[in-house]
Amino acid sequence: MTANPYPEERKWYESPKSAKRALGDDPAPAPSHSNRNVPPNYRDIRGWGADLDPANRPMFPKELPSDVTTARGEVRDWQTPTMKIHMSVEHPNLTPVFGTSCPPKGLSGLLRDYAYQFGEGSNRHWMTLVLADRVDMIESMVSDAFRGRGDNYIAEKAWSANWKYADDAQRRRYATIAAAAVGGIVAAMLLRKVFIRR
């Protein structure tokens, strides 16, 4: 009788580093490897093979027959642009519909204008857009501050969730880090006082 090749799963951190397997010829599964919920015969799994026949698969065949030979097909109505819409140079004209989420503005808008001069295979196109996104972030931060709606980093990043949804072990870790940080600051202040007196 062979030993069970799939021992009860353990948490990865419970396993010693020596248990890491990859090299050598030992075929035993890693301690975290489990098949405890898989029936011995895969045909016993509920629904097994329901779509085994490709005819049951919605993407068979991948492309459906069509008589349409032009890129846009037949378009009857076109959305009217009321703001600047950037368009890929790989499109012959504006698409019949488009999003109007965030019109380009400021320096980031100029960078986007520049980026959209290049095709989608060009790094200048994409990397300029990434740069424009970062510039947009700074521009928005400044303009919102001037309008009295400055960014609330703590709420927007929702750091409090890290505590609210943490388990006991995570909370202990956070508490230890916080205590060490506070302790470090207090120690630094005390040392500073000592040195200043001298």
Added chain:
Amino acid sequence: MKAMTYRGPFRVRVEEKPDPEILHPNDAIIRVTRAAICGSDIHLYHGLMPDLRIGHTFGHEFIGVVEELGPNVDNLKIGDKVLVPFNVCCGTCYFCSRGLYGNCHNTNPNATAIGGIYGYSHTCGGYDGGQAEYVRVPFANFGPEKIPEGISDDDALLLTDACPTGYHAAQMADIKEGQTVLIFGAGPIGIFAARSAWLMGAGRVIVTDHLDYRLDFISRYGPAETVNFTHLKDPIVYFKKITDYIGADAAIDAVGCDASGSMLQALMGFHLKAQAGNAVALHWAINSVRKGGTVVIIGAYGPPMNLAPIGSLMNKGITVHANQCPVKRQLPRLYEHVRNGLIKPSEIITHRFPLEDIAEGYRVFTSKLDGCIKPVIIPHRAAA
């Protein structure tokens, strides 16, 4: 209306925005009753998608009630409860007419490489998404569907993207009876891909991730063999070993550009933004699939470029299948599977947040707190 807005990497907040309007005769305005945060929203949240402008509203998984219709929309009525597939698609262009609704050519002026997607940056058309009280739905005469009898709201919500995308991944793996499928990522897409792989006739489904709680879930939901890759010295060698040194018949990258597992990839893709995200899952998929096998890329990557072993792809004779899921093509079959209890999409929902607390929802999801697998957002006017 109230809407989630992007403020920069790792920062979102809820703001007042103008209500959406009908801008085209085929438009509809939907009052959102439920929205979900998708794993690919995390790529946006981390600022990894180019042309992601400050003030953009995310959300491509949502259902709602029709509030207003353009004059050309004759298949819906005001008050209909609809699910809205994440692809913005016209149904008539070269690609839609061939059933490739994820590749519509008429909905994204900003790029030809990808069709329009709700709330997924200006690279995907600049449409505001459904993590808001109201949303504009273009081509409502084609895209949205009335939620059919026997499909709950929660199931319908997950049929807008996560469930069809996982099912699509398993289809693209081209599974033959008894084959071994190796799935990278135990998030919602990996979960549905694992479940669907059995429906396609797989003989063995192995899932790897670094999160024990997700592996635990998928081992029951799939079911599936699971292994935590942080436990392995060399995951690729390990996957070869457990497949008799042949390799899996198909490998599915259900992670995308926010993967863990390689310091080099993380540095290049995540911290320096020198590539379109961290491509370690794709790297492992190519290396652990057998010669002549199939690699499926369903995880989202940014557009520029990624470090991946193209040489092995060629030398091993691997077939790569990848595409955004054309949701509308999957829905009829998935309705049957949901009604017959073969797939239960709503079972992966672990958290619900009011729209006002969406920043907390993103934090919990992205930091994998509290056993989070799928968070759902409920807007203030959901019950109006």
